[in-house]
Amino acid sequence: MSIVDLISKRYKWLKLKSKPSFLWIILSILCLATASAFAKQAGIATAGKGLLLIVLNPWYIAELVMLFLQACCWIMVLRRLLLSFAYPLMSFVFGINLLTAWLIFREAVHLNHVVGIVFIIGGVSILSKTAHQ
Secondary structure, eight states, rough: HHHHHHHHOOOOGGGGOOOOHHHHHHHHHHHHHHHHHHHHHHHHTTOOHHHHHTTTTTHHHHHHHHHHHHHHHHHHHHHOOOOOHHHHHHHHHHHHHHHHHHTTTTOOOHHEEEHHHHHHHHHHHHHHHHTTT
């Protein structure tokens, strides 16, 4: 029995229509987190430059492409899952962005950041669960 089957059996309100549901959520989360990293890089690359150079920057264009792909993935998620279940899962983007800031951009990450992310993800998870009880 797969993890999706177990979750579907335990939480019948999820109404999972197919196993690819979680794949679409994961792709949506990764696209949004990647878009955020591209936006940061575009900001670094265009510091002090005019609007036209910002818009034509390859990092900015890559960000827009990732946002478009995320929107497409999100539509696939919403076709399969309840919004009240799917949307809280997007809070994982905060954790991925924090990891990206630390690993790629060498930004300082403190315990407060990590605790804050844990509270956000935990709180949103509790809210989504209690909405269906």
